[in-house]
Amino acid sequence: MMITCTINNEKKQLEIQAGEMLAEVLRRYGYTEVKTGCDTGSCGLCTVLVDSKPVLSCSYLAHRAEGRSISTVKGKEKEAVEFAAFLTAEGADQCGFCSPGFTLTVLAMREELKNPSDEDIRHYLAGNLCRCTGYEGQMRAIRKFLEAHHE
Amino acid sequence: MNKESIHSVNISIPKIDGTGLVLGRPAYTEDLAPQDALVVRLLRSPHAHARILSIDTSAALQVEGMACILTWKDVKRIAYTRAGQGHPEPSPHDKFILDEYVRYVGDEVAIVAGRDLACVNRALSLIKVEYEVLPAVLDFEQAVDNPAVVHPESDIHEMFPIGFEPKRNIAAAYSMEVGNAAQVLEDCDVVVEGTWYTQAQNHVAMEAHTAFTYLDLHGRLNVVSSTQNPFHTRRLLGQALAMPLRNIRVQKPRIGGGFGTKQTIHVEPYAALVTLATGKPAKITLTRKEVFEATFTRHQMRLKVRLGAAKDGRLRAIDMQVLSNTGAYGEHALTVFMVGGSKTLPLYNKVEAVAYGGQVVYTNQVSAGAFRGYGAVQGNFALESAMDELAHRLGMSPIELRRRNMIGEGQTSEVFRIMGEGSEGVEMTIESCKLEYCIQRGKELIRWDQEPLVRQVAPGRIRAKGMAIAMQGSGIPLIDMGSANLELQDDGFFKLHIGATDLGTGSDTILAQIAAEELGVPVEDIVVYASDTDHTPYDVGAYASSTTYVSGNAVLQAAQRMKQALREAVAETYKLRAESVQFRDGQFYDEQGKVITSLKQFSFDTLYHNGASMKTIATTGSFSGEKSPPPYMAGFVEIELDTETGKIDVIEYVAVVDCGTTINPNLARIQVEGGLLQGIGMALCEDVQYSEGGHLLTNSLLHYKVPGREDVGRLTVEFAESYEPSGPFGAKSVAEIGIDTPPAAIANALRNATGVRVYELPLTPPRVLKALRAAGK
Numbered sequence: 001m002m003i004t005c006t007i008n009n010e011k012k013q014l015e016i017q018a019g020e021m022l023a024e025v026l027r028r029y030g031y032t033e034v035k036t037g038c039d040t041g042s043c044g045l046c047t048v049l050v051d052s053k054p055v056l057s058c059s060y061l062a063h064r065a066e067g068r069s070i071s072t073v074k075g076k077e078k079e080a081v082e083f084a085a086f087l088t089a090e091g092a093d094q095c096g097f098c099s100p101g102f103t104l105t106v107l108a109m110r111e112e113l114k115n116p117s118d119e120d121i122r123h124y125l126a127g128n129l130c131r132c133t134g135y136e137g138q139m140r141a142i143r144k145f146l147e148a149h150h151e
Numbered sequence: 152m153n154k155e156s157i158h159s160v161n162i163s164i165p166k167i168d169g170t171g172l173v174l175g176r177p178a179y180t181e182d183l184a185p186q187d188a189l190v191v192r193l194l195r196s197p198h199a200h201a202r203i204l205s206i207d208t209s210a211a212l213q214v215e216g217m218a219c220i221l222t223w224k225d226v227k228r229i230a231y232t233r234a235g236q237g238h239p240e241p242s243p244h245d246k247f248i249l250d251e252y253v254r255y256v257g258d259e260v261a262i263v264a265g266r267d268l269a270c271v272n273r274a275l276s277l278i279k280v281e282y283e284v285l286p287a288v289l290d291f292e293q294a295v296d297n298p299a300v301v302h303p304e305s306d307i308h309e310m311f312p313i314g315f316e317p318k319r320n321i322a323a324a325y326s327m328e329v330g331n332a333a334q335v336l337e338d339c340d341v342v343v344e345g346t347w348y349t350q351a352q353n354h355v356a357m358e359a360h361t362a363f364t365y366l367d368l369h370g371r372l373n374v375v376s377s378t379q380n381p382f383h384t385r386r387l388l389g390q391a392l393a394m395p396l397r398n399i400r401v402q403k404p405r406i407g408g409g410f411g412t413k414q415t416i417h418v419e420p421y422a423a424l425v426t427l428a429t430g431k432p433a434k435i436t437l438t439r440k441e442v443f444e445a446t447f448t449r450h451q452m453r454l455k456v457r458l459g460a461a462k463d464g465r466l467r468a469i470d471m472q473v474l475s476n477t478g479a480y481g482e483h484a485l486t487v488f489m490v491g492g493s494k495t496l497p498l499y500n501k502v503e504a505v506a507y508g509g510q511v512v513y514t515n516q517v518s519a520g521a522f523r524g525y526g527a528v529q530g531n532f533a534l535e536s537a538m539d540e541l542a543h544r545l546g547m548s549p550i551e552l553r554r555r556n557m558i559g560e561g562q563t564s565e566v567f568r569i570m571g572e573g574s575e576g577v578e579m580t581i582e583s584c585k586l587e588y589c590i591q592r593g594k595e596l597i598r599w600d601q602e603p604l605v606r607q608v609a610p611g612r613i614r615a616k617g618m619a620i621a622m623q624g625s626g627i628p629l630i631d632m633g634s635a636n637l638e639l640q641d642d643g644f645f646k647l648h649i650g651a652t653d654l655g656t657g658s659d660t661i662l663a664q665i666a667a668e669e670l671g672v673p674v675e676d677i678v679v680y681a682s683d684t685d686h687t688p689y690d691v692g693a694y695a696s697s698t699t700y701v702s703g704n705a706v707l708q709a710a711q712r713m714k715q716a717l718r719e720a721v722a723e724t725y726k727l728r729a730e731s732v733q734f735r736d737g738q739f740y741d742e743q744g745k746v747i748t749s750l751k752q753f754s755f756d757t758l759y760h761n762g763a764s765m766k767t768i769a770t771t772g773s774f775s776g777e778k779s780p781p782p783y784m785a786g787f788v789e790i791e792l793d794t795e796t797g798k799i800d801v802i803e804y805v806a807v808v809d810c811g812t813t814i815n816p817n818l819a820r821i822q823v824e825g826g827l828l829q830g831i832g833m834a835l836c837e838d839v840q841y842s843e844g845g846h847l848l849t850n851s852l853l854h855y856k857v858p859g860r861e862d863v864g865r866l867t868v869e870f871a872e873s874y875e876p877s878g879p880f881g882a883k884s885v886a887e888i889g890i891d892t893p894p895a896a897i898a899n900a901l902r903n904a905t906g907v908r909v910y911e912l913p914l915t916p917p918r919v920l921k922a923l924r925a926a927g928k
Contacts, residue, residue, distance in 0.1 A: 017269070032182035033175020035407075037357045038439045042852035045357060073175040080174055088169035091817035094825070095655025096172025097357040097407030103173055122860045129852070131355050131408050132655055134824030135860040136868075137817075 003066045007031070008075030016062040022048070023057035026072065033073050033100045037129075044128035047101035048072050054108045056127070073100035079107050086145040092137030094130075102128045106142060110149060159668035160880045163817035166657040167679065168405060178405040180377050181436050184363040188432035189218045191425050192271045194261040194278055195445060196253035199287035199515040199845030200299065203251050203280060206261060211274035216266030219428050220274065223249040226424065230307045231391045234482035234520065235383035235414045235692060237630045239310035241573025243322055243481040245302055248391055248420045253282075254301055254479035255515050256846045257445035264425040264433055287515035289845045291451060291476035294320040294512035301479060301513035313485045313573065317513065322481035325489060326508025329565045332457075335468035335504040339459030343540045346455045347533035348911040349894070350839045351448035351476065352832070354522055355857050358407020359442050362418045363434035364426040367400075372423055374401045379413040379652050380692025385684045391420050392427070403682035409654040410829070411521035414694045415482055417446050443850040447520030448839070450487050450511070451476040454533035464547050466499050466556040471534065473509035478518035484511040486572040487519070490526035493576060494781070495534045497564035498622055499556045505566065515845055521694055523829060524890040527623055532912065535619035535895030539902060549899065550590060550599070553620055560584045572695075577628045579778040583883065585809040585871035586620060589785035593618070593807040596867055597787035604903050611795045614802065617900025618787045621891035624779040625884040626697030631775065633702035634688035635709040637666065638769040639717070641758050643737065643751035644676040650690025651702035652682045656886060657818040658698040662706045664814055665879050669710035671735050672750070688771060696782070696884035699814060701774055703879035708772030716768050721753060724761060780875045782810040782883045786827075786892030790900045794928065797920030799901060801831055802864040808888060809871040812881035816870065819885045823868045826889020832858045834894040838913050
């Protein structure tokens, strides 16, 4: 079946299979910045924004994207570059495999939460696993990123 | 070394590949696979031990889009090892790409390749396999001389004596003794003993194991894979596929974490066989379930420790006897086992006697392999827990007990000489060891003296502190080698080609920093290309905490030689003596300090303008350590125990690390923080459970809990001022040391909190609660 949606501000028609998840479809169409890591909706790697809200594209049926606006990290390049500067300045990007999904969740959090505490930040990002960093470096980067935005 | 001259090392520059990866640029193996590559998946055994009686692929082959199905009958029978290690491998050659026997739930039965995942999955469901189910060994403590034999076949072998006795389910065995441990123990005022157990932790690198293969214009097999060691991979593939190495090229693009699991060829041979059989590109990516069920784990161990001391706290003898579970295949069996002793026992180098020994056994379970810590974390859990028990028995502070007995600068340990990885070790005098500072500083940071060690903070909630110390290594001396090529390019920049393998740690960046520092040029003028067997020089790859020290020294040597080569070339051009030419800050100076030419100008001259004397200026460095200087660490933890549920929360973990000079302090810090969290996961939540039939139950991220960002309190990491004379700019390696202390430090804190010692990992709420209840708490 065909669905029509907007991906990274471009109108797209996608051929999908019944039961296919959005992550598979996006990767098939060359959006390789969408990573997958677990098959069980547990790791957050596949996070994309659907109508500005972070969703796990590995467990989001592709047909639900009909008429919606999807953003991968490439669709948020300007903001992602800004965040990347803080993340890499801490060395907290590491293998980078979780970074696109993690970055999108951080950007969504910045829109959604006003002056979040460390606890709020950790809670908002709880679904984004990282096996390299121990999370502390990511936290340092997020705090500085939010402060810079605040100023 | 003049401190002012340093401008590229000991500086936290961002990782050179960082921004591109955050932005999701196609950089990982799966991103780069050709669109038309055949999709490869493996049919896996549902039985822990069975003989395949028949495989009927006829219905599966009818599925539209099928390209090929290969079974054991289609594959040459060559015993090999998947372990990416030096040559000859210290792991037994006990694995076949496909075999008539399957030895664990998840073992490979058939290779299925087709146009897309849907048709391959359909075909997988249509293959009919008839098995003769055999008795299985599912308890590693019952493995030795069990009537069920995991490897009864006679065409498997060890490469050199490692104690290989497969008919007894023994993959490797070892024992050593300095002095007479039993005798000294008998004579000690205080003896403590205990038996500790560690679990088969999974690495959970976020990127699953993946590879794609194709034949190039020349018909050579090209393998792009998420490997930690391209050169070992090429060698192992050549062996397993009976191909000359000249016909194979292995490349590692960016990789989504390794931690040891990608030191082994889990996927490459299967894609390669499909490409060789069909002539077409092929790709394979494991599912997370396959990563859990059919790659590698940490070696599960049982460690019996006896410590003996004099009343005054002088440690006199250590006896450690270990049983290790290698699962169905013997990759890293002996070497992980040996590191359990070789990277723990030298911590206490003043003992009169030390003994270490035991066996590594086969079971019908997921194979174990390399995993950050590599035996040292298991050994540390047992030894450092026993040290705390000893302190309790002596009525001594655990800190004072360690201080009194631990290794220091200018000292050595017999263990260094006796125990290597698979063979003898090398003698080594410790030239950098700031353990004393690490302990002192860690104690301050955790407020050891300022607060009671144990305090009730609410009804049923106890806070308590614990500590442990650790050592690791920096590469495998006299066995592992790294190399680097530097070449001057026009416009005055350098190509740095390294065989080293950046797993996301930032090693490409720090190796560029080392080259830039020595050459006195900006890091941007070092363009790194790495991990490609056709285009980069040999390097063992990323394991055994070797890249900073081994590959870093190779880069340093290449850069030193480059400086000399540049001076000679300029001298030749300007008819000067090489000794009279100085090179600094991108300029060449004569003896009077007058500028002769610039690097930029000379780079054009040597390639375009110098007529008959034009030449490429290139140098190579190679380094193999004569020793493996250990990084050291003191770990301190504050936990909060819920006595009603048995749940332990880490409030704060403090790590003070001596890894010599930190080439890039931020990247070093993240290495330690990441290691700590994996160690905390091993200590608290990464539980491994099997069904009675040998099926791994903890086979997804829903069932296997890795720490999330809400699960742990603060991680505080600091570095000691330290300088290792044999390391590049004083550096040692830092990749593994962070993982070693959490299991012991947390168990010690629990013991301080409750008086109860839990001997088995992980310290999950049910296990802790059971121990508390058993002790009447």
